[in-house]
Structure formats: structure tokens, C-alpha cells
Amino acid sequence: MSPPPANDPEQTEKRSNSVTAREYVLALPAELNAKNRADLARSFASAVVERYGVAADVALHAPSAGGDDRNYHAHILTTTREVEPDGLGKKTRILDAAKTGGPEIESLRELWAMQCNEALERHQKPARIDHRSYERQGVDEMPTLHLGPTSTTMERRHKTEQERKGEPYKPRTFKARENERRRTLNDHVREMVRELAATVREVAEQAMDAKRKGVNGLLNALRVKGKQEADEQARRAAEARRREEERKEALRQQALREARERAVREAKERMADIAKRVQRLAPDAREQFLAGEYPSEPFDRALKAHSHPLGTAGLDAEEKAVRAHLVTCQEQEKRQQAERQQAPVRGRWRGGPSRSRSRDYDSGPSF
Structure with missing residues (x-):
């Protein structure tokens, strides 16, 4: 069996948790046409390659259907090691170090802003970009939230x-x-x-x-x-x-x-709805339903917390309240069942049906 190629990032790394690539996401000016946007993205990738001696791959993306028509962007993947004549060499630690990583990223953002503005000016477009925040620019505006x-x-x-x-x-x-x-x-x-x-x-x-x-x-x-x-x-x-x-x-x-x-x-309405739904379920289906609403796996729980109106703290408090409510309901059901068992049964002495009623449950969550 032949050895793996020396320029394969996956095969070069020995550790299982090694980072094999870095990603740069570029917001391309919608004022430029497709060719000019592609040239601009490749120009930035070439600057990164020349600066750090790495290999780069550029992917251009157009706005998705029904989205923002200006959302032209590019994804650039670079190796984390320098490219040498016989394959991949040493790591580019300058982007990882605590003292140099921040200034290097700031320098790359400034380089991208400069290249964008040069392209806009070259093609006689009035728009300009600035890599600095509103606060650093001295602009008295509230920034929007990332959706x-x-x-x-x-x-x-x-x-x-x-x-x-x-x-x-x-x-x-x-x-x-x-x-x-x-x-x-x-x-x-x-x-x-x-x-x-x-x-x-x-x-x-x-x-x-x-x-x-x-x-x-x-x-x-x-x-x-x-x-x-x-x-x-x-x-x-x-x-x-x-x-x-x-x-x-x-x-x-x-x-x-x-x-x-x-x-x-919204959190109160959600908690009340979940409490009603879980109370209507059969006892053996309740825990499965709660496990789906409040997963213990960190990633799944983070996704649930992201969609909750009050985030992680709200989800934790909601789970605690719902489970406490369920315990109260279960205790009440046990008392009612015990009372029914102790109460005299009507109609059986005459061969008639019993009038005692049992609780109706759903077979499980309807999702």
C-alpha cells in the first residue's frame, strides 16, 4: 500500500482533534458584476496565500431564493500549514497565538476593506465599506442583530x-x-x-x-x-x-x-402549553415527550435554547416548572385512583355495568 500524499491536509495531521483548514467568509459588494466579484475574492485569496504561504480554495455563493438579493459572498478555505516543495510543512501559528492572532485578523479585515474600496472606485461605484465597528468609526447608529x-x-x-x-x-x-x-x-x-x-x-x-x-x-x-x-x-x-x-x-x-x-x-404561554400536553399523555409516554422537549445532549439542548424566548435560563426554568407540575398531577392522579378503589361499586350487584370511570390518555406526542 502506497503512503498518503504529502500534500493531503487530512493525512498530514496526526492528532484526532487537529484543525486541517481555516475558513474566511467574505461579503462581496452587490454593486459589482459576477466577474468583478470573482476577481475580488480571488485577489484576497492570493494575498492570504502570499502572506502565509498556504494553499487556498475559493467558493462563490449567490443569494438564496427569497433571501436578500445583495447577499453575494465567498467562502475561502486555506490549509493550516505552509505549502513547501515536497508537501505541507509547518503550522501557521501566527493566526493562533494569543498575542498575534487578534492583530493579524484585524489586518486581514483592513486588507479586505481596502481591496473592496479599490474595486468599487475602479468600477466607478459610489459605495464604500469600512471594516471598523460603528463605535470605532464614531457613527451614532445602533448596529443590527445577526439573524x-x-x-x-x-x-x-x-x-x-x-x-x-x-x-x-x-x-x-x-x-x-x-x-x-x-x-x-x-x-x-x-x-x-x-x-x-x-x-x-x-x-x-x-x-x-x-x-x-x-x-x-x-x-x-x-x-x-x-x-x-x-x-x-x-x-x-x-x-x-x-x-x-x-x-x-x-x-x-x-x-x-x-x-x-x-x-x-411567550415563555409562559409555551410552558402552559407543554404542561397541558404532557398531562394529557399516558404515564409511560410522558418521559419520552419531556426528553424530546428538554434533551440532555449539549448540542440538542443548545438548539432548543436558541429557539426559546428566554434562552438557556428560560429553558432550564421551564423544564423545572413542568416537571414539578407533572409530579403534582401524578400525585393527584394517584389519590383519585385510590379514592375510586375504596369507593363502593354501583350496579354490580344487579349485574349492571360499573359506573367508575378511568382517565383517558393520549398514546403519545403527536409529532
Whole structure:
């Protein structure tokens, strides 16, 4: 049997938990055409190969049906070892080390932003990107939440269903609704900024007009008036900023309260529904149903917690409450059964049927 090839990442590693590849996910500018997007992704991959001496594989993805039409992206897989003439060599530890990993990733993000902006400028597109967060850019906007694949799929199906019914689309998941509120708030903030900028421009234009006039008396009068107006505008602008900050904070607190109240309400409704469902089941089917709703395996439980309105803590509390309720119901059922057994049986002395009734159970969960 021939030895494995020296350039096979899977065969090169000896440890069972070794990482054989790194993935880079690139959001490609929708303003560029397909060829330009492909060239841009390959240009970044070439820079990574040249920088770290690794091998790279590029996969280009178009937006999925019913999703965001701008979601062009690329997946780049690179080896974790350098490519040498006789195969794969030493590990590229610079991306793993605690001291160098963060700066290297930041440098790669900056490189990607620079390459994107150069491509957009080269093809005469006005859009530009910035790898920095809103906070680092000094932009007074609230960032939106990342939906993830589960919420995105739910929203996509919900949107398709609403369009089929001829109804306006309204976000269904909490994150999508929160993103809509944040976008509305950001739009309002941008409008306020535009109004303030227009006021500043108006004051500046008035000052320039005053400078063009040659009459000293009129110029002095306009200068005094301009100063008074500038002071008043500055005062109003400061007051507007203060009110806007207060309004934004009030909206943020209100949004947090509403989100918490909705989550608690949904969690209570969910717990009541599960408690009713498990109570209707036969005793031997209850534990199987609870195991499906509250799995013990960490990955499955994490998935369940992700869809729960209150997350992991809410799921744990719900399981505890449901099991406690089930114990109470079981004790009550035992008491009722004991009372029926001790009660005198009617009708049997005359050969008639017994009127005692037994509890009806479902055979199991209907999923």
C-alpha cells in the first residue's frame, strides 16, 4: 500500500482533534458584476496565500431564493500549514497565538476593506465599506442583530406566506422585529443629523453673503445679527441634541422592556402549553415527550435554547416548572385512583355495568 500524499491536509495531521483548514467568509459588494466579484475574492485569496504561504480554495455563493438579493459572498478555505516543495510543512501559528492572532485578523479585515474600496472606485461605484465597528468609526447608529440561519429561514418563509396572502410583510422573529425598530431609529437619527447640517449650512451661507457686501454699516449689522442667530442656532442645536439623546435612551429602554415582556409572555404561554400536553399523555409516554422537549445532549439542548424566548435560563426554568407540575398531577392522579378503589361499586350487584370511570390518555406526542 502506497503512503498518503504529502500534500493531503487530512493525512498530514496526526492528532484526532487537529484543525486541517481555516475558513474566511467574505461579503462581496452587490454593486459589482459576477466577474468583478470573482476577481475580488480571488485577489484576497492570493494575498492570504502570499502572506502565509498556504494553499487556498475559493467558493462563490449567490443569494438564496427569497433571501436578500445583495447577499453575494465567498467562502475561502486555506490549509493550516505552509505549502513547501515536497508537501505541507509547518503550522501557521501566527493566526493562533494569543498575542498575534487578534492583530493579524484585524489586518486581514483592513486588507479586505481596502481591496473592496479599490474595486468599487475602479468600477466607478459610489459605495464604500469600512471594516471598523460603528463605535470605532464614531457613527451614532445602533448596529443590527445577526439573524443567523434559523431566523433567516423562518423570516423568509413568513415573508413568502404573507406575499401569497397579499398581506404586508411584518417581521416574525424577535431579532427581525428588533432590527426593524433599530433601522427606524437610525433613519430618524440620520434625518435629525441632516436637519442640523442644513441649519449649519444656512448659517454659513448667510455669513458668506454678509462678507460679500461692501457696506461697512450693513456688514457690521449683519455680523451682529449673524452672531446672535449663530448663538441661537447653537443653543437650539445643543437642545435638540440633548432631547434626541433623551428620546433615544427612552426608546432603547422601552424597546428593552417590551422585548423582555414579550419574551416572558411567550415563555409562559409555551410552558402552559407543554404542561397541558404532557398531562394529557399516558404515564409511560410522558418521559419520552419531556426528553424530546428538554434533551440532555449539549448540542440538542443548545438548539432548543436558541429557539426559546428566554434562552438557556428560560429553558432550564421551564423544564423545572413542568416537571414539578407533572409530579403534582401524578400525585393527584394517584389519590383519585385510590379514592375510586375504596369507593363502593354501583350496579354490580344487579349485574349492571360499573359506573367508575378511568382517565383517558393520549398514546403519545403527536409529532
